[in-house]
Amino acid sequence: MTDTAALKRDNAQFLWHPMAHPKAMKQSKPDIIARGEGCWVWDVDGHKLLDGVAGLWSSNLGHSCREVRDAIVAQLDELPFFNTFRGTTHPRAIELSRALVELMQPDGVAAVMFSNGGSDAVEGALKLARQYHKLRGDKDRVKFIAMRQGYHGVHFGGMSVNGNSNFRRPYEPLLPGVFHIDSPWLYRNAYTADEAELGRIVAGQLEREIAFQGADTVAAFIAEPIQGAGGVIVPPANFWPLVREICDKHGVLLIADEVVTGFGRGGAMFGTRLWNVKADLWCLAKGISSGYIPLGATAVSQKVADVFDADSSGAGAITHGYTYSAHPVAAAAAIATIKLLVERDIPGHVARVAPAFQQRLRGLVKRHAFVGDVRGRGLMLGIEMVADQATRSTLPKSSDIPARLAKAAYRRGLMVRVSGANLILSPPLVISESELDFLCGTLEAAFDEVAAS
Numbered sequence: 171m172t173d174t175a176a177l178k179r180d181n182a183q184f185l186w187h188p189m190a191h192p193k194a195m196k197q198s199k200p201d202i203i204a205r206g207e208g209c210w211v212w213d214v215d216g217h218k219l220l221d222g223v224a225g226l227w228s229s230n231l232g233h234s235c236r237e238v239r240d241a242i243v244a245q246l247d248e249l250p251f252f253n254t255f256r257g258t259t260h261p262r263a264i265e266l267s268r269a270l271v272e273l274m275q276p277d278g279v280a281a282v283m284f285s286n287g288g289s290d291a292v293e294g295a296l297k298l299a300r301q302y303h304k305l306r307g308d309k310d311r312v313k314f315i316a317m318r319q320g321y322h323g324v325h326f327g328g329m330s331v332n333g334n335s336n337f338r339r340p341y342e343p344l345l346p347g348v349f350h351i352d353s354p355w356l357y358r359n360a361y362t363a364d365e366a367e368l369g370r371i372v373a374g375q376l377e378r379e380i381a382f383q384g385a386d387t388v389a390a391f392i393a394e395p396i397q398g399a400g401g402v403i404v405p406p407a408n409f410w411p412l413v414r415e416i417c418d419k420h421g422v423l424l425i426a427d428e429v430v431t432g433f434g435r436g437g438a439m440f441g442t443r444l445w446n447v448k449a450d451l452w453c454l455a456k457g458i459s460s461g462y463i464p465l466g467a468t469a470v471s472q473k474v475a476d477v478f479d480a481d482s483s484g485a486g487a488i489t490h491g492y493t494y495s496a497h498p499v500a501a502a503a504a505i506a507t508i509k510l511l512v513e514r515d516i517p518g519h520v521a522r523v524a525p526a527f528q529q530r531l532r533g534l535v536k537r538h539a540f541v542g543d544v545r546g547r548g549l550m551l552g553i554e555m556v557a558d559q560a561t562r563s564t565l566p567k568s569s570d571i572p573a574r575l576a577k578a579a580y581r582r583g584l585m586v587r588v589s590g591a592n593l594i595l596s597p598p599l600v601i602s603e604s605e606l607d608f609l610c611g612t613l614e615a616a617f618d619e620v621a622a623s
């Protein structure tokens with residue numbers, strides 16, 4: 171048996187994949203990605219692919235960033251691990267916290283709390299929100315409001331605020347006291363085709379839900395600045411400013427889940443900056459270390475930090491955290507990543523190259539009747555397939571069109587991601603214009619191929 175065949179056999183036998191039925195992974199074998207360089211990866215059979223998904227919204231600096239690699243190696247030589255519980259810390263944790271607070275100074279961030287990934291960052295934010303209110307004497311403020319189509323990871327807190335029942339049903343019952351409003355989704359909503367009106371309507375839902383629950387029982391509203399896994403749903407421009415106003419009016423904290431949008435993906439360093447809004451807590455992961463090593467962080471605004479700082483009862487102790495919070499090797503990778511993001515103005519690069527990319531792929535709607543909507547911002551883009559373009563009727567779950575498109579793209583040298591009826595693209599942020607041209611051309615050819623068959 172060849173090495174490749176043995177790897178495929180062992181994968182099917184021994185590995186349970188996230189978000190997949192173990193049986194399905196035996197029948198339809200996953201692609202085995204063995205090597206990466208720049209924006210490209212090679213599978214175990216030597217097939218070269220443009221990485222249209224940046225690992226998983228993560229490898230923002232590409233797969234062979236020397237500076238991040240060197241920082242990791244140097245850290246392994248210096249101190250591979252130490253913890254940051256209570257009485258100890260280490261230089262990389264301190265340097266990274268300072269770098270992040272400086273980076274997020276325009277957003278009003280005062281401090282950061284580290285973890286191992288996005289789900290952790292969400293868990294930390296939800297817990298800090300409740301603790302903040304308890305410290306202020308608002309002991310009943312324990313509920314959370316979130317949006318349908320939202321994705322906030324897989325821990326019990328994050329899963330409970332998730333807005334997609336696929337992730338919820340197998341593990342119910344979830345956290346009590348969590349309520350959902352609609353997503354401000356222009357392509358699919360029951361209200362209006364007018365963006366500004368939609369922003370007002372959905373923000374109005376938030377305010378009504380707060381009133382219905384009783385403002386004095388609501389701890390926080392959590393949302394992604396652009397919904398990613400839910401299908402790349404970009405909210406109307408007025409939505410986040412209205413949400414900020416409503417949260418302020420009712421004493422509700424605003425948690426921005428920036429796990430995908432943080433560190434440049436939308437064309438601004440943080441997604442909230444796209445909407446000129448400052449959150450109270452931010453969830454960070456993925457691009458924070460450009461995917462080189464797992465790391466998550468919950469960033470804390472001055473407003474929240476002040477309440478913890480003012481506490482002298484002891485109730486403000488953070489009885490939360492992980493063995494690997496601020497792991498030195500991950501922290502070293504993140505310090506190097508942030509330095510490069512700033513020095514090379516990666517968000518500026520995204521803002522420059524993304525409009526042509528977005529515009530070109532929007533052309534797929536005109537070319538193919540099975541494409542309903544192409545939407546996105548910066549280097550995140552979703553292509554939604556439909557059964558009927560005129561009525562926008564959804565693609566039947568049994569349809570193999572998205573999978574066939576992904577396979578056709580793969581054969582031609584492009585990795586894309588299938589999520590329900592959507593293809594999702596999120597290439598590394600360092601992608602060049604000629605690589606984006608290759609991405610678009612390859613995808614167009616894959617669509618033509620599937621349309622012809």
Ligand SMILES: Cc1ncc(COP(=O)(O)O)c(C=O)c1O
Pocket residue numbers: 287288289290292321322323324394398399427428429430455456
């Ligand atoms: C917005 C958002 N929040 C949280 C998460 C969870 O992150 P992780 O998979 O690192 O736990 C994700 C993952 O894709 C995400 O997109």
